[in-house]
Amino acid sequence: MKVTVTVRRRPEISDPQGTTVARALRDLGYDEVRKVRVDKEIRLEVEGDDAAAIEARVTEMCEKLLANPVMDDYEVRVEA
């Protein structure tokens, strides 16, 4: 099954990359840009067909490796 993990810095944690990209976009004339956050998307292909079990395993992967629980939130989406 295909699983998509989105890793985001928690909203209260500073994201220098997003700040810089926002500034650059405004420099290019996109004045409507208020805020930019740069997230990470990780796509996995996982063996098995039990969506709930896979979600639990990938969640564990997020806690251990894919995300930094000190700074990041993450979202796991299992696709059929």
Add this chain to the structure above:
Amino acid sequence: MSDDVTTEEPVHRLLGLTDHEYESIEGILERAPSDAELAMYSVMWSEHCSYKSSRPHLGRFPSQAPWVVVGPGENAGVVDIGDGWLAALRIESHNHPSFVEPYQGAATGVGGILRDVFTMGARPIALWNQIRFGSLDHPHTRYLFSGVVAGIAGYGNAVGVPTLGGEIAFDPVYAGNPLVNVMCLGVLKRDQLVLGTAGEEGSIAVLLGNATGRDGIGGASVLASASFDEDSGTKRPSVQVGDPFEEKKLIEACLELYEKGLVVGVQDLGAAGLSCAVSEPAARADMGMDVDLGAVHTREPDMTAPELLMSESQERMMAFVAPERLDEVLAVAKKWEIDAAVVGTVRTGGTLTIRHDGEVVAEMPAASLSEDAPVYDRPLGEPHWLENVWDNTMQLMRPPSIDEALLRLLDDPSIGDPKWAYEQYDHMLFLNTVVGPGHDGSLVRVKGTRKGLAVSTDGNGRQCYLDPRRGGARLVYEAALNVALTGAEPIAVVDNLNFGNPEKPEVMWQFRETIEGISEACEMLSTPVVGGNVSFYNETEGNDIYPTPVVGLLGLADPMPESPPRLDRAAEGMEVWLIGPPGARNLAGSAFEQVIAGHVGGRPDAPDAFMAQGVIEVAIENAKQGLAPAVHDLSDGGFAVALAEMCIASGVGATVDFSDWIGLFAENPHRFIAAVPPEHADALQAIADHYDVPVTRKGHFGGDEIRFDNGGPESTSVSLEQATATWQGAIPRRMG
């Protein structure tokens, strides 16, 4: 004001203030404090900011000398290096944040130390770091170590200040509490010196740099001053994220402000954030200030007054500006593309008034936050176990085989090649690095002068555990010898005192003894202590780390030697000299004991101040006259390891005489090896004689093995190839 708090614990305790401290605040204000006021006092009176447990002892440090321009108490120490030039230096710890998030913890440590130095008007020119972890065989240590190194590299390289090394050590005592100490050196012309003062009435406070968010709120009082326990992993305090790119712009903008003379004072925002940046400069100037929190540029909506006052968002500076220069200051900020906000006005009378949304949220004497902080003369007592430890000397069933012991020491990650880390650091930026990482002391030139500045940072937890006074003093002498080997005269010291829980009398005793030792040595060498940092509560589940002071020593070479000695210039045919006292026998606290015998015990020798000075003079003269091109001080692993390191670095073997194995691995102080070309032997001998320093001619460099040969059965050798591979592999083979 605290109606919304539903916890049973009173707010002040949650913020880390004791009941007694709370009463003092009520006494100062003559009323109950508001939330914002409590927040301010809690961060300013935290151990980290107020030095409340250490202050009674720090006055012992000698801090005066004719060349000291700014001593302890400002953002960085400043010394005069002649011809209108000054050097600024500072060391600071980021131990606890680095345990919570190693990359960002180390990165923001680098960012903070840089701000301390360029706050003074100096351009930061070099960084060092002293990092200590648990055993590298433990996976979590590898995670912490690689994260810290990456954070140092990531921030230092990007901000564009070279990292010239330092020291890396591993010992199980640091497993739950790594030490990350960073040091920065800057240079400036005398007329660019800026102090952290708010200036005169009417001066305007301009907040420069990053927007303020909820970073590290409570970090100063909760994170940096309380011990770790089981649930620290789940507390997940709001980690500060460093932005070296913002910092680089901030450095250039501030340097331009100084160059144009547009500011009267500057204060960086570190621990205690805005609370510190408005109160300390006002107190130093004997002034007060009106501050409007609504003007602070924020990253997140709806920040409360306590949050704004406590936030530790990185890359922010407070500049104090005469009103007529404000437009120029804002123009400089605009040019460098950093945000600037006018947040306050300096007033006479000493009162700090803080408004938010038009309401006064805090009002107190500015000086009360820094100067009225509690001082604890905590009880101290000599550890009851100390004499037992001194008696508990190492017992070996049989003498070790010298070659095996040497290889095991070279394979120890505290001794082995640190290149795994140093190659990740940009150590060449600014084109000043004359002697870089991997040598005893680093040497940078000061462009536009003939001067060179040498720095050595040294720590040794084992020896300080066994005898904090002797251990502390020996660090100073070791660092002084290291800078002397490059040809520099020791001129100033900064120290970072990493200790356990100060509420334990034995920790306070270790603390006082260490200060005594460092002070005695600094007095003998006339190297004033111009700044320092104290980090307490380095413990995990009740176990304190070794008392681990770190000394950063600055040396001045004027003029800089044409070809300063290094580790790697020994060559075939040169003689191996041991310079310093012969007959070393003391293995207490040595690497040999730890690595070969798994033992820490005995009592290290006391330093010999007169011998130390003589050896330092010989080292300086050697460098000045260009006699021995390769030199190396004896530290971890004693003579055998020092010789092997010279051989490995130079790609040449050596054959030396010895009396027995103890002499090869003992770690008595004040000794270095010199690789002496025969044609310079007489001149160097004459210098040593002049300073009454003993010289032992041990053998010669040459061949492709490191050979210890006394004609007896103990004689043995290690091939240079095997020694090199072992030493180079010590860290990489563990990191995988």
Add this chain to the structure above:
Amino acid sequence: MKAAVVVFPGTNCEHDVMWALDVAGSEGELVWHRETDLSEFDGIVLPGGFAHGDYLRTGAIARFSPVMAEVRRFAEAGKPVLGICNGFQILCEAHLLPGALHENRDLNFICRPIHVRVESTNTVLTRAAEPGQVLQIPLNSYEGNYTVAEVDAMDAQVAARYCDADGTVSDATNPNGSVGSIAAIANSAGNVAGIMPHPERAVEEVLGSTDGLVMVRSFVESMEPAHV
């Protein structure tokens, strides 16, 4: 003769380039990236560093900086333009040089002296050097791994390749995985060049090497009217 040394927010080798130009007997002036008129200059250097924090993609934001219009004008007019390290990345991102740079093969930041062999001398970077000359200069980058489609067609534009001390190019002497061991490349006219290691860091004996000086001199010579 005077070179514009462009400073983006996050550039950090600008002072080193200024110093090296001085050592080579020439002159540079720091120019902020918002500058739109560089007509008083004879050449442009984009120094190393982390322009705009290297966020998003190395060089991606810098290519839109106002100063880049002038860089493009210089490139088209045949005037000398040199990008070092991050400057090289910016020139690639701006399509003034072919190819792109990405993470080193071993995903480590590398900071150590390496050897390069001079290939084409028809570039502003190598004009004063000999073909086959081996230079020891410091490498200092994380995204130094050069990649380009149709590398063979680029052969004449290659200014330097990574090699060993004897000038032998092999996989073992390729520090970062660059295709064809390419360390420096120029446009077809030779007036725009980019190099990953730092010649400006090897211009004085006291710092360990003077091998980079011939490259700095090449650039300085290129600014003189006879060469334009």
